[in-house]
Amino acid sequence: MSREDAEAYLTQAGQCVDGDFPLLEAAIACALHEDPSRDAQQARDLGESGIEHLTHRLATESPEEALAETMAGDLAMGGDLFTYEHPDNADILSVAERRKGLPVALGIYYLHVARKCGLSVQGVDFPGHFLLRIETHEGPLALDPYSEGRVVLPSELTRRALHAGLTPNVADRLDRLMAPAPDRAVLMRLQNNIFARAVAARDFGRAERAALRRALLDPSDHRPWLDVAAAREGQGALAGALQALAQASTLDGGAALAARAHRERVRLQLN
Known part of the structure:
Protein backbone atom coordinates (compact mmCIF):
# COMPACT_ATOMS: atom_id res chain seq x y z
CA MET A 1 0.00 0.00 0.00
CA SER A 2 1.47 3.34 -1.05
CA ARG A 3 1.00 6.51 0.98
CA GLU A 4 -1.56 7.65 -1.60
CA ASP A 5 -3.41 4.33 -1.26
CA ALA A 6 -3.42 4.71 2.50
CA GLU A 7 -4.88 8.21 2.24
CA ALA A 8 -7.57 6.92 -0.12
CA TYR A 9 -8.46 4.14 2.33
CA LEU A 10 -8.60 6.55 5.29
CA THR A 11 -10.76 8.92 3.27
CA GLN A 12 -13.18 6.07 2.63
CA ALA A 13 -13.10 5.03 6.30
CA GLY A 14 -13.84 8.61 7.26
CA GLN A 15 -17.17 8.35 5.46
CA CYS A 16 -18.27 5.27 7.40
CA VAL A 17 -20.90 5.48 10.10
CA ASP A 18 -19.61 4.55 13.53
CA GLY A 19 -21.00 1.02 13.56
CA ASP A 20 -19.27 0.18 10.28
CA PHE A 21 -15.90 1.78 11.01
CA PRO A 22 -13.07 -0.68 10.10
CA LEU A 23 -10.96 -0.13 13.20
CA LEU A 24 -8.06 -2.55 12.76
CA GLU A 25 -7.73 -2.06 9.00
CA ALA A 26 -7.87 1.72 9.40
CA ALA A 27 -5.18 1.51 12.09
CA ILE A 28 -3.05 -0.57 9.70
CA ALA A 29 -3.61 2.01 6.96
CA CYS A 30 -2.43 4.72 9.36
CA ALA A 31 0.77 2.80 10.04
CA LEU A 32 1.38 2.21 6.33
CA HIS A 33 0.75 5.89 5.66
CA GLU A 34 3.62 6.63 8.02
CA ASP A 35 5.91 4.04 6.42
CA PRO A 36 4.56 2.39 3.24
CA SER A 37 7.54 0.04 2.92
CA ARG A 38 6.29 -2.39 5.58
CA ASP A 39 4.24 -5.58 5.36
CA ALA A 40 0.97 -5.60 7.30
CA GLN A 41 0.35 -9.35 7.18
CA GLN A 42 1.80 -10.03 10.62
CA ALA A 43 -0.62 -7.52 12.12
CA ARG A 44 -3.59 -9.20 10.45
CA ASP A 45 -2.35 -12.66 11.42
CA LEU A 46 -2.14 -11.59 15.05
CA GLY A 47 -5.78 -10.59 14.95
CA GLU A 48 -6.77 -13.93 13.45
CA SER A 49 -4.77 -15.79 16.09
CA GLY A 50 -6.53 -13.84 18.81
CA ILE A 51 -9.93 -14.76 17.38
CA GLU A 52 -9.04 -18.45 17.37
CA HIS A 53 -7.80 -18.43 20.96
CA LEU A 54 -10.73 -16.39 22.27
CA THR A 55 -13.28 -18.61 20.53
CA HIS A 56 -11.77 -21.61 22.31
CA ARG A 57 -11.62 -19.92 25.72
CA LEU A 58 -15.18 -18.60 25.64
CA ALA A 59 -16.44 -22.18 25.81
CA THR A 60 -15.27 -22.48 29.42
CA GLU A 61 -14.39 -18.99 30.71
CA SER A 62 -16.26 -15.77 31.43
CA PRO A 63 -16.01 -13.09 28.72
CA GLU A 64 -13.70 -10.80 30.71
CA GLU A 65 -11.41 -13.66 31.77
CA ALA A 66 -11.31 -15.19 28.31
CA LEU A 67 -10.46 -11.88 26.67
CA ALA A 68 -7.70 -11.03 29.15
CA GLU A 69 -6.17 -14.51 28.99
CA THR A 70 -6.28 -14.51 25.20
CA MET A 71 -4.65 -11.14 24.73
CA ALA A 72 -2.17 -11.08 27.63
CA GLY A 73 -1.58 -14.82 27.91
CA ASP A 74 -1.93 -16.49 24.52
CA LEU A 75 -0.78 -13.48 22.49
CA ALA A 76 1.58 -12.09 25.19
CA MET A 77 0.42 -8.52 24.61
CA GLY A 78 0.95 -5.92 27.31
CA GLY A 79 2.11 -2.44 28.16
CA ASP A 80 5.65 -1.28 27.51
CA LEU A 81 6.76 -0.64 31.07
CA PHE A 82 10.35 0.36 30.32
CA THR A 83 10.32 2.41 27.11
CA TYR A 84 6.84 3.97 27.27
CA GLU A 85 7.77 6.95 25.10
CA HIS A 86 9.16 4.82 22.27
CA PRO A 87 7.41 5.76 18.98
CA ASP A 88 6.77 2.08 18.19
CA ASN A 89 4.30 1.92 21.06
CA ALA A 90 1.85 4.01 19.03
CA ASP A 91 2.33 2.14 15.74
CA ILE A 92 -0.05 -0.79 15.22
CA LEU A 93 2.39 -2.75 13.03
CA SER A 94 5.20 -2.37 15.55
CA VAL A 95 2.82 -3.30 18.37
CA ALA A 96 1.99 -6.53 16.52
CA GLU A 97 5.69 -7.32 16.15
CA ARG A 98 6.80 -6.34 19.66
CA ARG A 99 3.58 -7.42 21.44
CA LYS A 100 3.65 -4.29 23.56
CA GLY A 101 2.51 -0.71 23.22
CA LEU A 102 0.32 2.10 24.51
CA PRO A 103 -3.07 1.31 26.07
CA VAL A 104 -5.01 2.62 23.07
CA ALA A 105 -2.86 0.71 20.55
CA LEU A 106 -3.30 -2.52 22.51
CA GLY A 107 -6.97 -1.68 22.89
CA ILE A 108 -7.48 -1.73 19.15
CA TYR A 109 -6.53 -5.41 19.11
CA TYR A 110 -8.73 -6.15 22.11
CA LEU A 111 -11.68 -4.51 20.36
CA HIS A 112 -11.07 -6.27 17.06
CA VAL A 113 -10.72 -9.75 18.56
CA ALA A 114 -13.59 -9.36 21.02
CA ARG A 115 -16.05 -8.10 18.42
CA LYS A 116 -15.22 -10.90 15.98
CA CYS A 117 -16.14 -13.35 18.74
CA GLY A 118 -19.46 -11.68 19.48
CA LEU A 119 -18.51 -9.86 22.68
CA SER A 120 -19.82 -6.38 23.41
CA VAL A 121 -16.66 -4.38 24.05
CA GLN A 122 -16.08 -0.67 23.46
CA GLY A 123 -13.31 1.81 24.04
CA VAL A 124 -13.48 4.26 26.92
CA ASP A 125 -11.83 7.63 26.29
CA PHE A 126 -10.70 7.83 29.91
CA PRO A 127 -8.52 10.85 30.76
CA GLY A 128 -4.85 10.01 30.75
CA HIS A 129 -5.26 6.26 30.20
CA PHE A 130 -7.38 4.46 27.62
CA LEU A 131 -9.64 1.71 28.97
CA LEU A 132 -12.16 -0.80 27.66
CA ARG A 133 -15.76 -1.45 28.62
CA ILE A 134 -17.05 -5.02 28.39
CA GLU A 135 -20.70 -5.93 28.94
CA THR A 136 -21.26 -8.96 31.21
CA HIS A 137 -24.26 -10.60 32.88
CA GLU A 138 -23.35 -8.69 36.06
CA GLY A 139 -23.16 -5.38 34.22
CA PRO A 140 -20.36 -3.42 32.51
CA LEU A 141 -16.77 -3.86 33.65
CA ALA A 142 -13.72 -1.70 32.92
CA LEU A 143 -10.64 -3.49 31.59
CA ASP A 144 -7.11 -2.12 31.32
CA PRO A 145 -5.36 -3.43 28.17
CA TYR A 146 -2.05 -1.99 29.39
CA SER A 147 -2.19 -4.12 32.55
CA GLU A 148 -2.90 -7.49 30.96
CA GLY A 149 -6.62 -6.80 30.59
CA ARG A 150 -7.29 -6.78 34.34
CA VAL A 151 -10.59 -5.50 35.69
CA VAL A 152 -10.44 -1.96 37.07
CA LEU A 153 -12.71 -1.62 40.09
CA PRO A 154 -15.04 1.40 40.45
CA SER A 155 -13.01 2.77 43.36
CA GLU A 156 -9.88 2.65 41.21
CA LEU A 157 -11.69 4.41 38.36
CA THR A 158 -12.65 7.21 40.73
CA ARG A 159 -9.09 7.46 42.08
CA ARG A 160 -7.69 7.66 38.55
CA ALA A 161 -10.24 10.28 37.56
CA LEU A 162 -9.37 12.47 40.54
CA HIS A 163 -5.67 12.06 39.75
CA ALA A 164 -6.37 13.16 36.17
CA GLY A 165 -7.94 16.38 37.46
CA LEU A 166 -11.65 15.60 37.22
CA THR A 167 -13.85 17.17 39.88
CA PRO A 168 -15.22 14.89 42.63
CA ASN A 169 -18.82 15.15 41.38
CA VAL A 170 -17.66 13.84 37.98
CA ALA A 171 -15.16 11.30 39.33
CA ASP A 172 -17.95 9.53 41.24
CA ARG A 173 -20.14 9.13 38.16
CA LEU A 174 -19.34 5.70 36.76
CA ASP A 175 -21.80 6.19 33.92
CA ARG A 176 -19.69 9.11 32.71
CA LEU A 177 -16.32 7.55 33.48
CA MET A 178 -17.25 4.44 31.48
CA ALA A 179 -19.08 6.14 28.63
CA PRO A 180 -18.31 4.20 25.43
CA ALA A 181 -16.32 5.95 22.71
CA PRO A 182 -16.86 5.36 18.97
CA ASP A 183 -14.16 3.36 17.20
CA ARG A 184 -13.28 6.44 15.14
CA ALA A 185 -12.50 8.30 18.36
CA VAL A 186 -10.26 5.42 19.49
CA LEU A 187 -8.11 5.67 16.38
CA MET A 188 -8.16 9.46 16.54
CA ARG A 189 -6.80 9.24 20.08
CA LEU A 190 -3.91 7.13 18.83
CA GLN A 191 -3.13 9.63 16.07
CA ASN A 192 -3.34 12.48 18.56
CA ASN A 193 -0.75 10.70 20.65
CA ILE A 194 1.55 10.34 17.65
CA PHE A 195 1.06 14.02 16.78
CA ALA A 196 1.86 15.22 20.30
CA ARG A 197 5.00 13.11 20.54
CA ALA A 198 6.19 14.23 17.12
CA VAL A 199 5.70 17.89 17.97
CA ALA A 200 7.59 17.42 21.24
CA ALA A 201 10.46 15.89 19.24
CA ARG A 202 10.16 18.69 16.64
CA ASP A 203 9.57 16.06 13.97
CA PHE A 204 7.11 18.23 12.08
CA GLY A 205 6.92 15.96 9.06
CA ARG A 206 5.65 13.11 11.21
CA ALA A 207 3.36 15.52 13.04
CA GLU A 208 1.86 16.67 9.75
CA ARG A 209 1.15 13.10 8.65
CA ALA A 210 -0.54 12.25 11.95
CA ALA A 211 -2.69 15.39 11.78
CA LEU A 212 -3.61 14.69 8.17
CA ARG A 213 -4.73 11.19 9.10
CA ARG A 214 -7.01 12.68 11.73
CA ALA A 215 -8.43 15.07 9.16
CA LEU A 216 -9.21 12.19 6.81
CA LEU A 217 -10.72 10.03 9.55
CA ASP A 218 -13.08 12.79 10.70
CA PRO A 219 -13.69 15.04 7.69
Whole structure:
Protein backbone atom coordinates (compact mmCIF):
# COMPACT_ATOMS: atom_id res chain seq x y z
CA MET A 1 0.00 0.00 0.00
CA SER A 2 1.47 3.34 -1.05
CA ARG A 3 1.00 6.51 0.98
CA GLU A 4 -1.56 7.65 -1.60
CA ASP A 5 -3.41 4.33 -1.26
CA ALA A 6 -3.42 4.71 2.50
CA GLU A 7 -4.88 8.21 2.24
CA ALA A 8 -7.57 6.92 -0.12
CA TYR A 9 -8.46 4.14 2.33
CA LEU A 10 -8.60 6.55 5.29
CA THR A 11 -10.76 8.92 3.27
CA GLN A 12 -13.18 6.07 2.63
CA ALA A 13 -13.10 5.03 6.30
CA GLY A 14 -13.84 8.61 7.26
CA GLN A 15 -17.17 8.35 5.46
CA CYS A 16 -18.27 5.27 7.40
CA VAL A 17 -20.90 5.48 10.10
CA ASP A 18 -19.61 4.55 13.53
CA GLY A 19 -21.00 1.02 13.56
CA ASP A 20 -19.27 0.18 10.28
CA PHE A 21 -15.90 1.78 11.01
CA PRO A 22 -13.07 -0.68 10.10
CA LEU A 23 -10.96 -0.13 13.20
CA LEU A 24 -8.06 -2.55 12.76
CA GLU A 25 -7.73 -2.06 9.00
CA ALA A 26 -7.87 1.72 9.40
CA ALA A 27 -5.18 1.51 12.09
CA ILE A 28 -3.05 -0.57 9.70
CA ALA A 29 -3.61 2.01 6.96
CA CYS A 30 -2.43 4.72 9.36
CA ALA A 31 0.77 2.80 10.04
CA LEU A 32 1.38 2.21 6.33
CA HIS A 33 0.75 5.89 5.66
CA GLU A 34 3.62 6.63 8.02
CA ASP A 35 5.91 4.04 6.42
CA PRO A 36 4.56 2.39 3.24
CA SER A 37 7.54 0.04 2.92
CA ARG A 38 6.29 -2.39 5.58
CA ASP A 39 4.24 -5.58 5.36
CA ALA A 40 0.97 -5.60 7.30
CA GLN A 41 0.35 -9.35 7.18
CA GLN A 42 1.80 -10.03 10.62
CA ALA A 43 -0.62 -7.52 12.12
CA ARG A 44 -3.59 -9.20 10.45
CA ASP A 45 -2.35 -12.66 11.42
CA LEU A 46 -2.14 -11.59 15.05
CA GLY A 47 -5.78 -10.59 14.95
CA GLU A 48 -6.77 -13.93 13.45
CA SER A 49 -4.77 -15.79 16.09
CA GLY A 50 -6.53 -13.84 18.81
CA ILE A 51 -9.93 -14.76 17.38
CA GLU A 52 -9.04 -18.45 17.37
CA HIS A 53 -7.80 -18.43 20.96
CA LEU A 54 -10.73 -16.39 22.27
CA THR A 55 -13.28 -18.61 20.53
CA HIS A 56 -11.77 -21.61 22.31
CA ARG A 57 -11.62 -19.92 25.72
CA LEU A 58 -15.18 -18.60 25.64
CA ALA A 59 -16.44 -22.18 25.81
CA THR A 60 -15.27 -22.48 29.42
CA GLU A 61 -14.39 -18.99 30.71
CA SER A 62 -16.26 -15.77 31.43
CA PRO A 63 -16.01 -13.09 28.72
CA GLU A 64 -13.70 -10.80 30.71
CA GLU A 65 -11.41 -13.66 31.77
CA ALA A 66 -11.31 -15.19 28.31
CA LEU A 67 -10.46 -11.88 26.67
CA ALA A 68 -7.70 -11.03 29.15
CA GLU A 69 -6.17 -14.51 28.99
CA THR A 70 -6.28 -14.51 25.20
CA MET A 71 -4.65 -11.14 24.73
CA ALA A 72 -2.17 -11.08 27.63
CA GLY A 73 -1.58 -14.82 27.91
CA ASP A 74 -1.93 -16.49 24.52
CA LEU A 75 -0.78 -13.48 22.49
CA ALA A 76 1.58 -12.09 25.19
CA MET A 77 0.42 -8.52 24.61
CA GLY A 78 0.95 -5.92 27.31
CA GLY A 79 2.11 -2.44 28.16
CA ASP A 80 5.65 -1.28 27.51
CA LEU A 81 6.76 -0.64 31.07
CA PHE A 82 10.35 0.36 30.32
CA THR A 83 10.32 2.41 27.11
CA TYR A 84 6.84 3.97 27.27
CA GLU A 85 7.77 6.95 25.10
CA HIS A 86 9.16 4.82 22.27
CA PRO A 87 7.41 5.76 18.98
CA ASP A 88 6.77 2.08 18.19
CA ASN A 89 4.30 1.92 21.06
CA ALA A 90 1.85 4.01 19.03
CA ASP A 91 2.33 2.14 15.74
CA ILE A 92 -0.05 -0.79 15.22
CA LEU A 93 2.39 -2.75 13.03
CA SER A 94 5.20 -2.37 15.55
CA VAL A 95 2.82 -3.30 18.37
CA ALA A 96 1.99 -6.53 16.52
CA GLU A 97 5.69 -7.32 16.15
CA ARG A 98 6.80 -6.34 19.66
CA ARG A 99 3.58 -7.42 21.44
CA LYS A 100 3.65 -4.29 23.56
CA GLY A 101 2.51 -0.71 23.22
CA LEU A 102 0.32 2.10 24.51
CA PRO A 103 -3.07 1.31 26.07
CA VAL A 104 -5.01 2.62 23.07
CA ALA A 105 -2.86 0.71 20.55
CA LEU A 106 -3.30 -2.52 22.51
CA GLY A 107 -6.97 -1.68 22.89
CA ILE A 108 -7.48 -1.73 19.15
CA TYR A 109 -6.53 -5.41 19.11
CA TYR A 110 -8.73 -6.15 22.11
CA LEU A 111 -11.68 -4.51 20.36
CA HIS A 112 -11.07 -6.27 17.06
CA VAL A 113 -10.72 -9.75 18.56
CA ALA A 114 -13.59 -9.36 21.02
CA ARG A 115 -16.05 -8.10 18.42
CA LYS A 116 -15.22 -10.90 15.98
CA CYS A 117 -16.14 -13.35 18.74
CA GLY A 118 -19.46 -11.68 19.48
CA LEU A 119 -18.51 -9.86 22.68
CA SER A 120 -19.82 -6.38 23.41
CA VAL A 121 -16.66 -4.38 24.05
CA GLN A 122 -16.08 -0.67 23.46
CA GLY A 123 -13.31 1.81 24.04
CA VAL A 124 -13.48 4.26 26.92
CA ASP A 125 -11.83 7.63 26.29
CA PHE A 126 -10.70 7.83 29.91
CA PRO A 127 -8.52 10.85 30.76
CA GLY A 128 -4.85 10.01 30.75
CA HIS A 129 -5.26 6.26 30.20
CA PHE A 130 -7.38 4.46 27.62
CA LEU A 131 -9.64 1.71 28.97
CA LEU A 132 -12.16 -0.80 27.66
CA ARG A 133 -15.76 -1.45 28.62
CA ILE A 134 -17.05 -5.02 28.39
CA GLU A 135 -20.70 -5.93 28.94
CA THR A 136 -21.26 -8.96 31.21
CA HIS A 137 -24.26 -10.60 32.88
CA GLU A 138 -23.35 -8.69 36.06
CA GLY A 139 -23.16 -5.38 34.22
CA PRO A 140 -20.36 -3.42 32.51
CA LEU A 141 -16.77 -3.86 33.65
CA ALA A 142 -13.72 -1.70 32.92
CA LEU A 143 -10.64 -3.49 31.59
CA ASP A 144 -7.11 -2.12 31.32
CA PRO A 145 -5.36 -3.43 28.17
CA TYR A 146 -2.05 -1.99 29.39
CA SER A 147 -2.19 -4.12 32.55
CA GLU A 148 -2.90 -7.49 30.96
CA GLY A 149 -6.62 -6.80 30.59
CA ARG A 150 -7.29 -6.78 34.34
CA VAL A 151 -10.59 -5.50 35.69
CA VAL A 152 -10.44 -1.96 37.07
CA LEU A 153 -12.71 -1.62 40.09
CA PRO A 154 -15.04 1.40 40.45
CA SER A 155 -13.01 2.77 43.36
CA GLU A 156 -9.88 2.65 41.21
CA LEU A 157 -11.69 4.41 38.36
CA THR A 158 -12.65 7.21 40.73
CA ARG A 159 -9.09 7.46 42.08
CA ARG A 160 -7.69 7.66 38.55
CA ALA A 161 -10.24 10.28 37.56
CA LEU A 162 -9.37 12.47 40.54
CA HIS A 163 -5.67 12.06 39.75
CA ALA A 164 -6.37 13.16 36.17
CA GLY A 165 -7.94 16.38 37.46
CA LEU A 166 -11.65 15.60 37.22
CA THR A 167 -13.85 17.17 39.88
CA PRO A 168 -15.22 14.89 42.63
CA ASN A 169 -18.82 15.15 41.38
CA VAL A 170 -17.66 13.84 37.98
CA ALA A 171 -15.16 11.30 39.33
CA ASP A 172 -17.95 9.53 41.24
CA ARG A 173 -20.14 9.13 38.16
CA LEU A 174 -19.34 5.70 36.76
CA ASP A 175 -21.80 6.19 33.92
CA ARG A 176 -19.69 9.11 32.71
CA LEU A 177 -16.32 7.55 33.48
CA MET A 178 -17.25 4.44 31.48
CA ALA A 179 -19.08 6.14 28.63
CA PRO A 180 -18.31 4.20 25.43
CA ALA A 181 -16.32 5.95 22.71
CA PRO A 182 -16.86 5.36 18.97
CA ASP A 183 -14.16 3.36 17.20
CA ARG A 184 -13.28 6.44 15.14
CA ALA A 185 -12.50 8.30 18.36
CA VAL A 186 -10.26 5.42 19.49
CA LEU A 187 -8.11 5.67 16.38
CA MET A 188 -8.16 9.46 16.54
CA ARG A 189 -6.80 9.24 20.08
CA LEU A 190 -3.91 7.13 18.83
CA GLN A 191 -3.13 9.63 16.07
CA ASN A 192 -3.34 12.48 18.56
CA ASN A 193 -0.75 10.70 20.65
CA ILE A 194 1.55 10.34 17.65
CA PHE A 195 1.06 14.02 16.78
CA ALA A 196 1.86 15.22 20.30
CA ARG A 197 5.00 13.11 20.54
CA ALA A 198 6.19 14.23 17.12
CA VAL A 199 5.70 17.89 17.97
CA ALA A 200 7.59 17.42 21.24
CA ALA A 201 10.46 15.89 19.24
CA ARG A 202 10.16 18.69 16.64
CA ASP A 203 9.57 16.06 13.97
CA PHE A 204 7.11 18.23 12.08
CA GLY A 205 6.92 15.96 9.06
CA ARG A 206 5.65 13.11 11.21
CA ALA A 207 3.36 15.52 13.04
CA GLU A 208 1.86 16.67 9.75
CA ARG A 209 1.15 13.10 8.65
CA ALA A 210 -0.54 12.25 11.95
CA ALA A 211 -2.69 15.39 11.78
CA LEU A 212 -3.61 14.69 8.17
CA ARG A 213 -4.73 11.19 9.10
CA ARG A 214 -7.01 12.68 11.73
CA ALA A 215 -8.43 15.07 9.16
CA LEU A 216 -9.21 12.19 6.81
CA LEU A 217 -10.72 10.03 9.55
CA ASP A 218 -13.08 12.79 10.70
CA PRO A 219 -13.69 15.04 7.69
CA SER A 220 -16.21 17.22 9.54
CA ASP A 221 -13.74 18.35 12.22
CA HIS A 222 -11.76 21.51 11.51
CA ARG A 223 -9.25 21.02 14.34
CA PRO A 224 -6.94 18.50 12.62
CA TRP A 225 -6.42 21.03 9.83
CA LEU A 226 -5.20 23.58 12.37
CA ASP A 227 -2.63 21.01 13.49
CA VAL A 228 -1.69 20.29 9.86
CA ALA A 229 -1.11 24.02 9.41
CA ALA A 230 1.05 24.24 12.54
CA ALA A 231 3.14 21.25 11.44
CA ARG A 232 3.63 22.67 7.97
CA GLU A 233 4.63 26.00 9.42
CA GLY A 234 7.17 24.17 11.58
CA GLN A 235 8.69 22.81 8.36
CA GLY A 236 8.69 26.21 6.70
CA ALA A 237 5.96 25.15 4.24
CA LEU A 238 4.00 28.36 4.63
CA ALA A 239 1.91 28.07 1.47
CA GLY A 240 0.77 24.61 2.58
CA ALA A 241 0.01 25.98 6.04
CA LEU A 242 -2.25 28.62 4.48
CA GLN A 243 -4.10 25.95 2.52
CA ALA A 244 -4.71 23.94 5.70
CA LEU A 245 -5.96 27.04 7.53
CA ALA A 246 -8.33 27.81 4.70
CA GLN A 247 -9.68 24.25 4.94
CA ALA A 248 -10.23 24.68 8.69
CA SER A 249 -12.19 27.87 8.11
CA THR A 250 -14.30 26.21 5.42
CA LEU A 251 -15.25 23.33 7.72
CA ASP A 252 -16.22 25.36 10.75
CA GLY A 253 -17.23 28.99 10.84
CA GLY A 254 -16.52 29.08 14.55
CA ALA A 255 -12.87 28.47 13.77
CA ALA A 256 -12.80 31.18 11.16
CA LEU A 257 -11.64 33.96 13.46
CA ALA A 258 -8.76 32.02 14.96
CA ALA A 259 -7.81 30.54 11.59
CA ARG A 260 -7.97 33.97 9.96
CA ALA A 261 -5.65 35.43 12.58
CA HIS A 262 -3.29 32.50 12.13
CA ARG A 263 -3.43 32.91 8.34
CA GLU A 264 -2.53 36.57 8.57
CA ARG A 265 0.46 35.76 10.76
CA VAL A 266 1.66 33.10 8.32
CA ARG A 267 1.02 35.35 5.33
CA LEU A 268 3.20 38.07 6.87
CA GLN A 269 6.06 35.58 6.90
CA LEU A 270 5.62 35.04 3.16
CA ASN A 271 6.08 38.74 2.39
